[in-house]
Amino acid sequence: MASTWNVLQGDVFTPSGEKLLEIAHVWKTGKKKKTAVLCIIVGASLPVQLFLVKVRRADRGEQYKRTDKWPLKDLKLVDGKQANQETPEFDLRFDKIYRWTASSSDEKNTLLRCLWKLNRRHLSGRIAFVNVPLESVEGYQRLQEERKADSEFTVPEEETEYQEMTPKESADMLKLMEEYEPLVSNSVAFVERLSRDLQLLDEANLQSVISSEQQVAQLVGFIDEALEEVADVEETLQIYEKLLGTMKQQMDHIQRRNSFLQLIDTNQEKLMNEILFLVDKLNLSTKHYEALSSGDLSTPKKVKACSAAVGALTSCMNVQIQPAYRKLQAVAEQLIKFETLRQNFENGFVSHIVNIFEQQGRGHVSWVMRPERKLIVPSHGDRHRDLLLFVPLMTWLKNTNPALFQDLPKVYTRNLSKLYERQIRLFFERARMLLERPKESSHEGLDKLANSPANDPSPPRRSSLADSVDGEGEESDRGNMGKILERILRELEPLYTAEQTFITKFFLPNQDGHQEILDPNEVNLASLAASRHTRTTPQLDESIIQMLKEIFASLESELKNFIGACQRVHQFSFLQILVTLNDYSSDARATPSTSSSAFFVSVLSQILYQARSTFGNRVASLCKEIEDAKVSGKMRLGVLPFISRFEEFVTVSEDAFKSTKRREDLDRAHGKLIGLVFKSIDKLSSTNLKINADMVKMENFHHIHCFLSQMKIQILEDRRKEAKKRYSEHLDRYVIKYLGQPLEKLNCFFDGVKTRLAQGVKEEEVSFQLAYSKQELRKVIEKYPGKEVKRSLEVLYKKIIKHLSPEENLLPVPSPALYHLNLETKWTC
Known part of the structure; x- marks a missing residue:
């Protein structure tokens, strides 16, 4: 025990300045025996702080480490389990109960005795002890007194309880001692001096009390005089009150009558103001009433009149009035009249708009085929101009009856999709006619196409459209395809933009309920298309995107069919199509992004994706053709067949891409194809044993070198040098092997x-x-x-x-x- 005590004090508690008072070896009751040491310690700081610490030996080595620590002030109960029988078990209750078993009953009693003493000396008996025999905590055993001095259970002097003087008390004490320092040596004289001073103070107090009694008697006399004077004043006031009693009653009566008159005037004024307010706010002029009753929307002037009338009607119906006023017969009749007028005009307006949509959807499109044979999309400026007059009424309908307003976009989409479907179909039929006609007439038509004015005010995107068509044969055909496709895109973009701008203005008016009525002479397709540069929104509404998809549902399929027709006319037309779409798409994205062209750009991106897929598929097909190329063993090889296909592809693609800077896809395709060509030359020249391999490689690499030298393609310059090198190597091998020994x-x-x-x-x-x-x-x-x-x-x-x-x-x-x-x-x- 002494050895454990010394180790714990020296290694665990001394470094932190703590003092060990008692220890006991314990383990948890009812569990596997895992010994720990419970220690009672005194903290290093003041005032005195007592703790119960559990220490356990480390798994390896002789070192002890702390595992738990509880302040003794939080200990509530010590339970010795059995008071009449010795047992090593005991319980300690903090916030929870800890059940322990000591190594012996003596260690348990020693620990409990220490806790009992510390509780009485430092904790004022706040800890309750139950089932603890009195002799184990109150008796002092001689053996324990001999082994341990009283200091072991006694906190040092500086740690005992005492009440320290405050600084002020200390200063007063020092001052008093200094004042009577000469008398300190003679304590008897000092006590006599203090007694005399105390007697003098008592006499002064007695005199003060006596003098205050005389002053109190004098004050009582003054109070009695004041009470007499107050009584005289009260009698005088009672006399005056009796004299003025009649006058007071008369004045009160006059005041009540005046207040009643003022109340009557105020009520009359408020009533008049309310009547004037109701008459003014709930009154609809005859002009507006007649305009709404007739519901005539046949002319722009009448449309403006109806727009002003619905504004006035809305103001009358939205007046904030008290609920009680609605029970008045005149007010109720007027509100019912307004509601009936609103419903009648609302139904008439919706019927009129629906009729306009149906008439426009059934419109004739024969005039799309112009006699001058120009590829032009018909303008919808007049149709948009007529409908934009109804924007204020559409705003009013959206605010008053949103459910009825939501059906109008569906009706518009259903009818206008038919009109656009017919127009777009005839437009692409005209384009296919220009594509499939004989070359001479096609050149003549394209000259007119290139020189014809576009509907949109913007300049052409590519100057090549205005150039004359030169050359003949396949190259001219491919150029014509690109010009026709570019013309189609130039015609379709303003069509998209104008329709999208119109739908946004017509079906998504300003939320403030006011829309400026446009002059019919100033509204046309050009102004709608140009409005994208002045009106910008962060993004298109989902409803607008859905309407455009349904209206132009046939456009994407027609574009794909036209591209398919171009590919049927010429097998390499996909190159010119890809170049045209790339250039047009780049120009569209280079333009400042606006919501008015976003939908067309998305459609163009889908077509461009398809064109790139076609280009990739064609290149993959050509790669497979080169990889799978085979030749008959009986035929003379010479220049291999797939080289001609490669040269044709390179020639056509370079001609198509010569006017564009977007060559990434083409350069990758060229690099992939030339690599496969080199591999296939080596493979095919070595498969036929009857043919001289060096001669075949020399011929083919010589052919490729001459072709690449002629084309001057920067990305294939290294391949051209490699072809020249391999051509020279195989030539030398052939000469040495077959021609070097004639004699x-x-x-x-x-x-x-x-x-x-x-x-x-x-x-x-x-x-x-x-x-x-x-x-x-x-x-x-x-x-x-x-x-x-x-x-x-x-x-x-x-x-x-x-x-x-x-x-x-x-x-x-x-x-x-x-x-x-x-x-x-x-x-x-």
Whole structure:
């Protein structure tokens, strides 16, 4: 125990300045025996703070560590479990109950005795002890007194309870001591001095009390005199009150009559004001009443009159009046009259608008086919101008009857979609006629198309539209397709913009209920299209987008059908279509983004996505064709077939993309195709064993090099250099392997000379060897007379003719190489 005590005091509590008072080895009751040490300690700070700490030995090593700490002031109950029988179990209740079992009853009693003493000395007995025998806490055992001094259970002097003097009390005490410092030595004289001072103070107090009694008697006399005077005043006031009693009654009667008169005047004034208010606010002029009763909307002037009338009617019906006024017969009749008038005009107006929508939907479109054969979309400016006159009435209807207003966009969409469907169908039929007509007439029509004025005031997006159509054949056809498609887009964009602007103005008027009535002479398609530069909103309303989708439901399909027709006319038309859509889309996005063109841009993006998909599919198809290319073993290879397809694609695409800067897709396609071409040349030239592979590669790489040199494509410049390099390599291999030894014996002689030189024989000594002497050289030369040389050259020529393909005309190419090779051999020898 002493060893544990010393370790805990030295290692655990001394570093923090705490003092250990008592310990006990315990474990939790009813659980696996896991020993801990309960310690009672005194904190380092003042005033005295007592704690109960649980310490446990670390899992490894001899070190102890704290696991729990409770202030003793929070301890509420100590339960010894059994008062008449020794047991090591006990309970301590803080906020919760902790049940412990000590290693022995003595350790338990020692711990409880310490707690009891600290409770009486420092905690004023606030801890309750139950089931604890009195002898275990009150008796002092000799053995414990011998082992431990009283200091172990006694807090040091500076820690005991005492009441310290305040600074003011200390200062007064010091002052008193200083004043009587000479008398401190003689305490008897000092006490006598204090007694005399106290006696003097008592005498002064007695005199003060006596003098105050005389003053009180004098004050009572003054009060009695004042009461007598008050009684006289009251008698005088009673006399005056009796004299004025009659006059007071008369004045009260006059005041009551005056107040009644003022109340009557006030009520009459308020009543008159209310009557004037009701008459003024609930009165609808005869002019407005007649305009609403007739419901005539046939002319712009009458429409303006009805717009002003519904404004006045709305003001009358929205007057804020008290609920009691509505029970008045005149007010109730007037409100019923207004409501009936509103419903009648509302029904008439809705019927009139619906009739206009139906008439416009049934409108004739034969005038779309202009006699001058120009590709122009009909203008809807007149239709929009007529309907925009009803914007104030639409605003009024939206505010008064939203349910009825919500049906009008559906009616408009249903009828106008039919009109636009017919117009767009005829417009694209005209475009397909220009696309499929003979070249001469097509050029004439396109000249008119390019020079015809557009409906929108904006300048053309691309200057190529106004250029004359040059060239003939397929290139001219592809150019015509691009011009027609661009003209279509230029015609459709203002159509979209004008319709979208009109729908926004007509079906989404200002929320303040007021809309300026436009002059019919100033409203046209151009002004509606130009309004996108002056009116901007963050984004389109979902209802507007849905209406536009339903109205122009056929436009996207017609555009796709037209693009399909272009592809049927020419297989590479998708390139010109992609270029046109890319350029137009870029110009549209470069324009400051406004809500009036957002929907058309979205439709254009869908068509552009389809065009890019078509381009990707065509490139993938061409790649597959190059990868899967096969040739018959009996045919002479020459230039491989897929190279011609590659050259055709590159030529057409470069012609189509020459006027645009957006070449990313084309450059990627070129890089992918040229890589597959190189791989397929190597693959196909090695599959046919009957054909000279070097000659096939030399011809094809020579062809590709010449083609790329002619096209001058920057992205394929490295491939052009690679083709030239590989063409030169295969040419050298062919010449060395097949054409390098036309005179066999002569070549054998020189090969032997080379061998001797390689073995270290000097050049001047080679001729002294018998096999390589000049006489032997003459003999070899004599074996090849002129006829033999001529025959060898003819055989060599026929071999070159056999290996080369006639379409490439590469016969002069191997001859210089053979000449240089023979020359090099002779000079070496």
